[in-house]
Amino acid sequence: MSSQFLNLIKKRRTIYAIGKNVKQSPEELTELIENAVEISPSAFNSQTSRAVILFGKEHQHYWDIVKEVLKPFAASEDAAQKTNAKIDSFAAGFGTVLFFEDQDVVENLQNQFPLYADNFPVWSEHSTGIAQFSVWTALAEQGLGASLQHYNPLVDEKVHTKWKVPTSWKLRAQLVFGSIEAPAGEKEFMDRDHRFKVFK
Template sequence: MSTISTFLKSYTSRRTQYQLKKALPEGVTLQQVQDIVQQLVKHTPTSFNSQTVRAVILTGALHDKVWQSVTDAIPAEAQKKRPNSIKEEAYGSIIFFDDGAALKKIQEAFPPYADYFPIFASTSNGAAQINTWTLIGELGLGGHLQHYNPLVQEALKGKVPESWNVVAQLAFGVPVGEPSEKEFIDNEVKVLSE
């Protein structure tokens, strides 16, 4: 199989998997997960090479504590299900951030683009998230992306630099169920030229 086919197979088979077991696949180490995240954060393209993407991996008691804090902060019982399941079922969470200090520095260096850099940073962060999600799948991990940003930010206060702003959380573990079938809209990519 060609490299392109292999990449596309990995990319297109990635799915949201909510049913997880609080474990790593046999033979997989946390170091392997960390290495993937590190390489993707390092090599994800950023506008003007601003390098605004940051990440941490939560596991163990801290993972449980953060998600318990998120669950406790949600007033409606019906909305507590997902963060509570992350605490109970996910082995860990990869928390993605944008570094506000790096963002401010690039905004000051290129004032004409200052208003656009937060958008550019979000684009880069999204690329790091989806590529991480795809590659940890190659290790046999399943996951789902969440956005409890202000609640996770509060729970991590004092544990990460103040300039880091939470963008997304990728909960991961061993999948114990099949993901739902994905339905696709008609969204043909057209070639335009003159």
């Protein structure tokens, strides 16, 4: 059975070799990203997901922050150079989406529905995962490559200060995207018998 949707999901891959050769404008991509986050489902329609979208020098500044924060953790000069090269490969992209979850919303729901209080932080993580997947897939459909990174919580304080992000927004992931300069390699899948059980 063929599926256009499954084919689109297959197109969404982790692409590390990205560049700035993008035909879409920042305005077009902003609209795409905002739409993808907005229509992503969330528990109780809580809409906890938030995003900061960075282009140009703002995108570069984020990866400069990452480089600065990671510097003290380098065990050697060689390790520092390898880390810098990795961060530079992300900075070579066209933009970055910083994904957050609004903890004020989570806490309000916990207060409103105490029976489910323990579940709302978990459902919030579900929401951000779906939002990240939606944006990533939407970018892939436009022919753009991306990779999901996690430099939180090391960068949190500087991010909140630089872009005046509300303190209730908790940084969960960073999706860097751009033109595909080299394709992803072949992806291997484990035997389905180890992953699925079907009862009829």
